Amino acid sequence: MKKNKKDHEIDLKNWLFKFKSKWYLFVAFALVSLAFAYVYVKTSPRVYEFKSTLLLGDQQTGSKKAQELLEVLQVQSKGIKVEDEIGLLQSAEVIKQALKQLDFSVAYYKVTDHWLNNFGDLIVEEQYESAPYLVNLDTTSYQLVDVPLVVRVLDDKTYEISIEGKDVSRYDFRQHSVVEALPEVNFKKQLKFGEPYKSKFLSFTIERNDMEDMAPGKEYFFVINSLESLVKQQQAALQVAPIEREARVLVLKTRGSIPEKQLTFLNKLMETYVARDLEEKNQNGLKTLEFIDSQLATLTDSLRRSKQALSSFRSSNRIANINVQSNISYEKLSQLEAERARLNTDKAYYETILDQVQNGNGIAQSVSPTVAGIQSPILNNLFLQLADLNQKKAGYRVTATADNPMLRKIEGEIESTRGAIVANLKNLIRSANISINDVNRRISGIESNLASLPENERKLMDLQSESEFIDKKYDFLLAKRSEAAIALATNTTDKKIVDQASMMGNTPVNVKPKMIYLLALLIGLAIPAGFIVLMDNVDNTIQGKDDLSNTTNIPFLGVVAHGSKADKLAVQNTPRSAIAESFRSIRINLQYLMSNSNFKVIGITSSVSGEGKTFCSVNLSSELALSGKRVVLIESDMRKPTFTNYFNASKATGLSSFLTQGLPLQEVVQKTQLDNLDVIPCGPIPNNAIQLLELPKMQELIDLLKDEYDYVVIDTPPIGFVSEYFVLMRHMDVNLYVVKHKYTDKDLLTQVNELYAAKKIKNIYMIINDLNYSNTYEYGYKRKAKYYYV
Template sequence: MNTPANIRTQAAAGSEDDGLVLGDLIRLLFDKIWWVLGIAAAVVLAALAYVTIATPIYSANALIQVEQPDSNSSPLASSTALSSFSGTLPTASEIEVIQSRDVLGPVVDQYKMAFSISPQRFPILGSIAAHFARPGQLSRPWLGMNSYAWGGEIADISSIVVPQALESQKLTLVALGDGRYALQDPEGRRLVEGIVGQPAQSGGVQITVNRLVANAGTRFNVVRWNQLDAIQGFGSSVKVGEQGKQTGIIAVSMNGTDPARTAELTNAVADSYLSQHLEMKQEEASRMLTFLNGELPRLKGQLESAEARLSAYQQKSGSFQPSTEAGIYLQGSIEYERQLTALRLQETELLQKFTPDHPMVQAIQRQIGQIAASKSSFDARFRGMPVNEANALSLQRDAKVSQDIYELLLNKVQELSLTRAGTVGNVRILDRALRPAEPIKPKKSLIMIASVFLGLILGSLFVFARRQLTLGIEDPDVIENHLGLPILGAISLNAAQVRWDSSYRRDRHGRREILAKSFPKDPSVEALRSFRTSLQFAVSDARNNILSMSGPVPGTGKSFISVNLATLLAEAGKRVLLIDGDMRRGHLNEYFGITRAPGLSEMLQRTLLPSQVINQTDVPGLHTIWTGAIPENPAELLELPETRGLFESLGRDYDMVIIDTPPVLAVTDATIIGSIAGSSFLVLRSGIHSEREIALAIRKISQSGTRIVGGIFNAMPMRKAKHGKFTGGGHNYVYSYESEKN
């Protein structure tokens, strides 16, 4: 006896074959290829619609080069500790400057980005009408709705100032006709009324409309943002970054829908930064000139005093010829004094910009201390010189140092004067932004290619998910592999079968037509013939020749299978008895145009003999027993002690007895009949049974001691039959019919 345990053991062995799993997935994709292609086509169409209606985005960028600061910023930079602060390029600080309000604010003002004006359009229809209009050529209002803009309107505001309470609020500008307009607040109160081309002012609101082309009554939305919000909003669209690391090349880029305006705004930001940088350099040069011009008189006085003292000493003592040792001391002392004087000048300069705690000031002070200590050590080596010689050397040193510092500052004053007159600075625009020809997004070709692959992936995932989530099994391999129920026959479903509608088609006598008689060469009939051959081997070791045909639920087509199988067995020369065992809803008699009574119920109740309820059909060798009168207790009749003997005696008179039973899960009649039959078959319909439902049916039949020979898979989709192993002897048999609704 085949039991579910036996079945599961067989399935476990088969499931170890990984190739079978892969083959199932591939077959599933082929079977549902139209789902995959349909979903892929939908994704491609959606992508096509997106790239068609999506607004193209263009990108423009400008390159700015930042070089090391020149020596003009400090009078003696070449000989000071400031060189320790110039090892890296100042690109990080310059990037912050570009993103500052000082740079972006002028661009916002120049391009009037602190306010916006847009026409009020009727939803959808207004956009369609405006699409076919030209600027300056007004379209006629649709349906007489003059308050909406329908295309061709032009509104240009040169300036607008509103009180703080109205900032970022949606105001309404109404065209009054004859070049007049009115500005209203969000509640519709009139704020100001004016004439095009003339400034208008009232209640803290100032507005100047340069041009207004619109039908009288047309409304426009006007928004005046806070200046800070406008700058920050514009700044969020400006991207600034260094190209590479420590290259000194800064890229300024912007994205926008208008390629020309995007490039123009990008260049405006670069120009504003360069202008701000030059102004800063000129301001620094002016401050330095002021500082140096203030120091020159003092240094000139020191030089004149030192030269006077040296001249007086020479007149008093005569010419002086220093020794070799004195010459070394003089040269070294002059160098130390020059360095100290230059550092003190830079300290004074830095203290005008920074506090004493600034790192640059502290670095200068540390170097002054170091050089002063070195000078003291140097002076100590020459303290043994004669006093007259030491005095003479000191006077010569002071005069020389004062002269060098004074001349150096004079040169710096001249350089800074030239710098202030025409500052170049240490930055320059390397590449200006050009109008881009192609948008950066959407990337149409990339999106379309990606949509094809995405559609195929989504379609495949949908098919797999539907396979996992759907209640209906459509592949007989799943039943064999998971439940171990052998599928001895698969009856495929095709369009011809559906059109013919064999289950309900009637002949001229009102009978349901039998497919095996009306279309003997139909692929479905050929599949049943193949099952007939397999049946003879499957039941060869059964205890009797009684076959039970049942299904888990109504609608599997077991009546269709029973009638046509019985007809084919009879045509093969067998004596066949077809019994309608469904004494609740049976209707096999409709295939032969005979009333249901008398029949099985009368035979079981012993009111009639078997010979009195057996019907001869027009198919040679085929006899039938109908349900008879519908009894109130079909199950009780089947459980009578003499019922088994009646069926077995009928089996001895025929080569094959086929009993069409009610659904297994609906009533208990099928299990009772199955326990009497030597072989039971479970008729399953593609797509309507869950795995759990079939397992419950198998368990219920097996618990009654029924021998389950196998299953018949009915109404299998054509592609499943084509690609699966159930192809009717290697041929792609397909047929079309509606299963019995029981």
């Protein structure tokens, strides 16, 4: 098969012609596409986009002034994790807390008065504060949620409510949980406006308002939303991202069909997030105060008892002064006692923290150990690491399941950090025990030195030391409590609302009519174009002259125009027709091409039956006869003779009679109604057609006809079915191969292409039959020649 270098080039003019010939498809699909676009534009709910901005601080507790003044509250700065804060903002818990403060439990909808709703409830609008009625839910009773409840107005006082659905949930608004799943619900009842209704499924009151006239027969419906469904809706629409990389300003975006509703939600979400952060920090400060208060309560009684004992001892023993030596010894003893008390206090605090950490009551997340006086940098860092890990865990819980590998890894790191905290606390306790034992040893030495002092003076010094120690410890804790109270009073959140929620633009983000109509028009044009291209590529038949030249190297002779099937003798009957002109052009081209040779025998064949081989043979013979030449037409297809459809030829004698019976030439040649044109029909159908054609009598017949006629035209059988053509081919001076427009498969030309390439066939030319000039770009210009044809 020939491969033309232009095979892969796009002939735009040719494609435009094909598209133009199927213009009705483009119009039909464009109208249908635009109709679908119109329905989509009218039925799609308008969705708008909203945004707000939120600033994340540096996560310090208390005011800056308090931070600078109170050393006890100097905590190492923790860099904020923006990803964790985004996870918290998008978490179901934060969204749930915001939604609990909003009245979104009932969603109102209205079926608009539009002609499309005659085919169903296609155009439905959600109403927020503009609904003509108000549904008051009894949240103490169970309700059917997430299913439409249709309200049809009967008159000014009554209405009909109906519900129909499958897999409907009964919901408890007090616990915010599903109590029962009903496989099917079908319910209808007439009620009065303002009249409470209560059953095991529903409990509500519908009241009218004056915002809109509720005409009788008009339908509305509302949906009672469960908290979980509301959370899923808002969580799916919410997007949180930093304004730029590594920025602490977050942009919150959401989408919805009711601007007032979405603006309210977005603002409430930010308020809830900020309030939640402040509440957590206040809880941390309160826990610190509770610990100090518990220590002060214990010291208050001890201080009162020690002062009372000292006063009683001085009064009963009349002791006023202690000598210098005793003062020095007792001063050292007092210092050691104070140090031991401090060590005991630290030990008690370490043990308290250790107990709380081991009991898992959240102390690692809520209390910073430096607030109570722990000065260990390692322990402080461990607590900070644990807090960061808990923030990561909170962020992953938003989208990850419990089996998520990253979540499991973080939980493992949390347990490892907790273990390190416990080990450090135990080490601090052991260190405190060692220090206490050392102080006790030193105290014992001083006490042994004081044993020689008078008993009263020693007791007095003991009472004074105890009183001073308790007093100092009390003052110390009292000061720490004041500092913690100041920090709590000056506690502020590091989160700040920068911009309140606002709508982005005034047009919906999901429905843009101009763009949708343009896209629909393009789709409406692309579908038929694609269909035409697909069918053209799937169609393997001969489409025209260029298509034929890309399929074979055999020279092209001409085309035969499309005409009526009833007019088989077009050249004779309508000599001014397009078909007659086609054969006239083929005759002239053939004579021009063979002008240098004395050709007389013309063989005409095709690939398969139905391509118009016999039609071309008859009409080409007629055209040669009309040009003044004596022509004889031989019907060599003795398997399927068709000459009787063209001529009043007798079947009694013919080619088979000459070859088998040896009849004289005059008896097998039959005259036609056209001068100069004789025919030799096939005659009686033989059983051995190919053997007859191989006989020497066939060559004898050809020689006799050459002597008497100017041209001998042989109508041969199609080469795709039988082999007679290859037997007759040696008698022919010119071979014409007929292919039918949009009928002949390109693969059928393989055999004749191989013969031509092997030079086993001479003087062969291609003819395209039944070509409709109106359906081809190559000969479209001939449509203008209709005035020349009759």
